[in-house]
Amino acid sequence: MRSDKALTISPDPEIIQNLRQNGPGRRLAEEELFNRYMYFIREGMIKYSFTEEDAFDVYSDTILSAIEKLTAGLFEGRSSLKTWLYRIFHNKCVDQVRKITTNKNKVHRTTTVSDMLMHLSDSAKSVIQKLVERSDFDLLKKKLNELGDNCRKLLMLFADGYSDKEIAISMEYKTAEVVKTSRLRCLEKLRQSYNLLKN
Amino acid sequence: MDSTEYIDGFFNGSPDDEQKKQFERRIASDPSFAEEVAFYIGTSSLLKGQLDQEKKLRFRELFEQAKKDDRIVRPLRSIRPWRISVAAAVLLMVAGLWWVFLRQTGTEQLANEYIRQELQTQGVKMSIHPDSMQTALSAYNSGDLQGALGQFETILRTDTASFKAKQYAGLACLRLGEYNKALGYFTKMETRPGLYTNPAVFYQALTLMKRHQAGDEQNARRHLQRVVDQDLGEKETAARWLKKWPQ
Numbered sequence: 001m002r003s004d005k006a007l008t009i010s011p012d013p014e015i016i017q018n019l020r021q022n023g024p025g026r027r028l029a030e031e032e033l034f035n036r037y038m039y040f041i042r043e044g045m046i047k048y049s050f051t052e053e054d055a056f057d058v059y060s061d062t063i064l065s066a067i068e069k070l071t072a073g074l075f076e077g078r079s080s081l082k083t084w085l086y087r088i089f090h091n092k093c094v095d096q097v098r099k100i101t102t103n104k105n106k107v108h109r110t111t112t113v114s115d116m117l118m119h120l121s122d123s124a125k126s127v128i129q130k131l132v133e134r135s136d137f138d139l140l141k142k143k144l145n146e147l148g149d150n151c152r153k154l155l156m157l158f159a160d161g162y163s164d165k166e167i168a169i170s171m172e173y174k175t176a177e178v179v180k181t182s183r184l185r186c187l188e189k190l191r192q193s194y195n196l197l198k199n
Numbered sequence: 200m201d202s203t204e205y206i207d208g209f210f211n212g213s214p215d216d217e218q219k220k221q222f223e224r225r226i227a228s229d230p231s232f233a234e235e236v237a238f239y240i241g242t243s244s245l246l247k248g249q250l251d252q253e254k255k256l257r258f259r260e261l262f263e264q265a266k267k268d269d270r271i272v273r274p275l276r277s278i279r280p281w282r283i284s285v286a287a288a289v290l291l292m293v294a295g296l297w298w299v300f301l302r303q304t305g306t307e308q309l310a311n312e313y314i315r316q317e318l319q320t321q322g323v324k325m326s327i328h329p330d331s332m333q334t335a336l337s338a339y340n341s342g343d344l345q346g347a348l349g350q351f352e353t354i355l356r357t358d359t360a361s362f363k364a365k366q367y368a369g370l371a372c373l374r375l376g377e378y379n380k381a382l383g384y385f386t387k388m389e390t391r392p393g394l395y396t397n398p399a400v401f402y403q404a405l406t407l408m409k410r411h412q413a414g415d416e417q418n419a420r421r422h423l424q425r426v427v428d429q430d431l432g433e434k435e436t437a438a439r440w441l442k443k444w445p446q
Contacts, residue, residue, distance in 0.1 A: 131233060
């Protein structure tokens with residue numbers, strides 16, 4: 001049932017609007033975007049001789065990257081959505097070919113850290129990068145899962161690009177301010193429980 | 200909590216240069232603050248990674264389902280209505296031109312073929328003292344159509360009733376492309392009674408098929424039908440052509 005609905009073809013502006021609205025239609029819009037250009041996977045297999053697994057990974061990363069850019073309003077509409085998306089897919093395929101030929105790991109989306117560090121100068125960036133690399137991500141993950149559904153959902157939605165105001169509407173909080181306070185409290189709680197075990 | 204709020208505000212806002220410098224100075228001077236920044240960034244990265252993983256799982260389900268249902272197809276390009284209209288108009292125009300061309304070449308081809316096979320030369324009587332008609336026919340047969348026409352017309356000036364002179368003058372005009380003049384001679388030929396076969400009407404049809412002005416094709420057809428119905432000269436050819444006539 002869900003997949004039938006997701007396969008309904010919407011015009012580009014509609015799908016972009018649904019992604020940007022961060023409302024209840026966003027999940028469907030993400031799935032529709034994925035479904036619409038799924039044939040890229042086959043093209044990746046034929047054109048770049050990828051295994052289905054590799055082609056799927058590259059395509060999924062393409063869609064995730066596109067969703068991030070679309071929700072952030074970084075798609076300027078100079079070309080059609082398909083052309084723009086294919087360009088991202090092609091670039092990721094080329095990256096993947098390089099990774100395969102140099103025996104490196106698969107393409108992963110590790111942009112979040114570097115994106116955030118862009119705000120900082122090189123010296124500050126280097127300090128923070130070293131500290132991040134020393135993090136115990138397994139422990140952090142464990143503590144995140146122990147945090148409770150509400151806190152986890154708050155943090156996840158914010159990480160997914162939803163604003164405090166949009167989270168307030170989605171999770172029925174009174175105001176965006178309440179969301180922000182709750183979210184930061186959750187983050188603080190996570191940090192304390194993480195530091196407690198880490199140190 | 201104050202630091203967390205400060206860090207959150209820094210990464211989710213638009214800090215100016217002074218705010219950036221202040222933030223960086225604190226990283227450099229306060230190791231616990233630097234640790235908090237690293238934690239914030241590390242957590243954001245982990246959350247994003249988990250989100251991506253969850254979405255990828257959803258995508259995997261969609262992909263497997265689509266594979267099962269054999270739905271992974273490249274969609275056809277949507278065609279805008281104006282493009283359909285333009286395509287239809289072009290198609291109609293091409294079809295129209297093709298139809299006109301086919302009709303034209305259909306009847307004209309029959310006429311050309313007949314002229315090439317039957318009217319290139321005319322019989323000349325061998326004689327020690329060739330008369331003016333034989334001289335004119337020789338000119339006709341040698342391809343000097345203009346010269347031949349002049350000679351046939353000279354004969355007609357002295358012998359206005361000469362059926363053969365009218366026929367050959369008409370044929371010379373036809374081959375020279377002087378269709379109206381040719382029609383004039385063939386019409387005059389028609390008035391000659393008592394002949395076993397008179398191809399005058401058939402020649403008129405032939406000339407109309409070559410002239411190909413508005414209405415000529417219909418008239419040519421009527422003439423051919425008359426040839427068949429009245430058992431006139433070139434009846435067999437007329438009947439054959441009528442069978443091939445474009446509808």
